[in-house]
Amino acid sequence: TQLLEQSPQFLSIQEGENLTVYCNSSSVFSSLQWYRQEPGEGPVLLVTVVTGGEVKKLKRLTFQFGDARKDSSLHITAAQPGDTGLYLCMDTDKLIFGTGTRLQVFP
Amino acid sequence: NAGVTQTPKFQVLKTGQSMTLQCAQDMNHEYMSWYRQDPGMGLRLIHYSVGAGITDQGEVPNGYNVSRSTTEDFPLRLLSAAPSQTSVYFCASSHTENEQFFGPGTRLTVL
Numbered sequence: 001t002q003l004l005e006q007s008p009q010f011l012s013i014q015e016g017e018n019l020t021v022y023c024n025s026s027s028v029f030s031s032l033q034w035y036r037q038e039p040g041e042g043p044v045l046l047v048t049v050v051t052g053g054e055v056k057k058l059k060r061l062t063f064q065f066g067d068a069r070k071d072s073s074l075h076i077t078a079a080q081p082g083d084t085g086l087y088l089c090m091d092t093d094k095l096i097f098g099t100g101t102r103l104q105v106f107p
Numbered sequence: 108n109a110g111v112t113q114t115p116k117f118q119v120l121k122t123g124q125s126m127t128l129q130c131a132q133d134m135n136h137e138y139m140s141w142y143r144q145d146p147g148m149g150l151r152l153i154h155y156s157v158g159a160g161i162t163d164q165g166e167v168p169n170g171y172n173v174s175r176s177t178t179e180d181f182p183l184r185l186l187s188a189a190p191s192q193t194s195v196y197f198c199a200s201s202h203t204e205n206e207q208f209f210g211p212g213t214r215l216t217v218l
Binding site for chain 2: 004006009033040041042043044045048088095096097098099100
């Protein structure tokens with residue numbers, strides 16, 4: 001059974017700081033998606049990465065897919081309180097979600 | 108478009124009771140799926156469907172049944188509720204294997 005481990009599990013930072021969260025798999029991803037979930041709501045897609053080594057940017061968010069397609073990272077530059085939420089990675093082929101990183105950004 | 112709708116929003120059951128969680132989408136998506144989310148965990152796939160009349164089991168299917176008689180609807184049935192089924196349930200739909208659109212969730216408590 002594939003395991004998707006995300007780290008760190010929790011992250012509390014001040015507005016303006018940078019951060020990186022990680023998603024690691026025990027097997028190769030076909031493709032991977034990152035979602036953000038706010039309290040009381042369903043997850044919302046941020047990005048899909050398909051190719052090993054791929055880098056995608058979404059405003060202050062930078063997503064990287066590992067060369068071997070077994071890991072991915074999400075880097076947020078100058079975090080804002082609106083970035084607060086649960087960040088989840090997902091294997092799109094197996095519909096398996098990672099354990100999640102809960103981010104809190106304080107003003 | 109309403110997107111993905113789920114009813115009810117909250118439900119309390121007693122052990123052994125049965126109920127159906129409703130999910131509907133108006134985006135003509137082929138793929139629909141049910142997940143449960145427990146504290147400190149990500150979402151775990153219960154059942155999924157790749158089209159009307161076709162369903163398959165996910166990671167945690169025991170205690171749940173599904174059917175897909177129409178493209179729009181994908182109800183989840185709890186046959187005999189157990190406290191271990193206390194969770195938040197999310198329904199999602201997508202066009203093939205692209206972006207999943209999630210409903211707002213049903214928060215279920217089994218006493």
